[in-house]
Amino acid sequence: MLFAAGFGTRMGALTAHQPKPLIPVAGRALIDHALDLTGPAGVERVVVNTHYRAAQLRAHLEGRNIAISDESDRILETGGGLRKALPLLGAGPVYTLNSDAVWTGANPLVELSAAWDGERMQALLLLGRAEGIRGRKGGGDFSLDCDSRISRGGDLTYLGAQILCPEGLHDIDEDVFSLNRLWDAQIAAGTAYGILHEGLWCDVGHPEGIEIAEEMIR
Template identity: 55%
Template sequence: MGWSVMLFAAGFGNRMKHLTADRPKPMVEVAGRPLIDHARALTDELPAERVVANLHYKADILQAHLHGTNVQTIVETPDILETGGGLRNALPLLGSGPVMTLNTDAIWKGVNPLDQLQKEWDPDRMDGLLMCIPPQNAVGYDGPGNFLIGANGRIERGDGSIYSGAQIIKTERLADIDRPSFSLNILWDMLMAENRLYAMEYAGLWCDVGHPQGVTNAEALLGYRHV
């Protein structure tokens, strides 16, 4: 199966402070490479037919960087659409099947999380499958957990595992949400109410790079030393 992958790359990166004054967050460098290239490397290992990135803040910089790659871009204008609205807006490029989505502000150490999601995906039981991180595997993360995962893999909200930013999701129900800009949390709540949202836990290490200290943490995780 050839997958469609959505790279979320439109955010303002406010938590990054000075690092995003002159560039979008996916262009912040970790271990000598922009975050967007770390995310692309994960998609390059898949049988992905379509890879799409949504852009908004300083979109021209990302467009220039991605020119000539296999990543198609779509610019959200005049307003940013958040994760749910952004995914729905990109569906003409992604197609009608299930979509893998990946936030571009994290670094992974271990097996490819997208490959692991593919292997666990069961469309007969699932309308969504989230990759979550056990708190002990989240490098430098001190926020609350997001989901409690049951023995059967179904989830409910609670201070348990941390949503990683990687998932497989069916997109048909996005048409039922009557607003232009919205979070994917709205779709997740719909799927949880129908017992169709599942999660799995990542066995490797994960680092959120949403703030300046995250860059330092991620480079330490990768064993990178500045010359």
């Protein structure tokens, strides 16, 4: 599941006439940098959700083996968006990936797949240390214990990639909600884990992030 429905308001004028996932970074659309990660990880079914400037995204993705989850009526945030897309994704755990970031080093989806243990995990989040983070302001999101379970607070940043068991989404009454709701339940149950990314990561959700990401890629 590739999240691409947001308004991209932090991008200012750059998203006045195009959706954020189509902003070029190092000569290629942001969404294509994310899609590049799926093939080497063996992903055969990709779903992209759309809302803002959806027709442009559809045109960009036309001809590829990608399903569109249409949120044109209203944007559903990450949790609601993933739940709506489940019929397109099929049963079982799913990768989710943000479309406003660039990674270097190990393929994040391959890293997650290698560490995934479906017997004990309901979520496995990709995290980064401060020294590997580019273009992001603010503190961390999570901590890891000695068994790699995550807890809220700490100096590790969520890098917008994970493997997730989505069944708990059906227990949430709201239509529009963040995946944080599901994470909190999984953290409380002791089934939410994390691993550290072996490489660099840049937040390209704001204009300054474009230059930072291009320098990182170079």
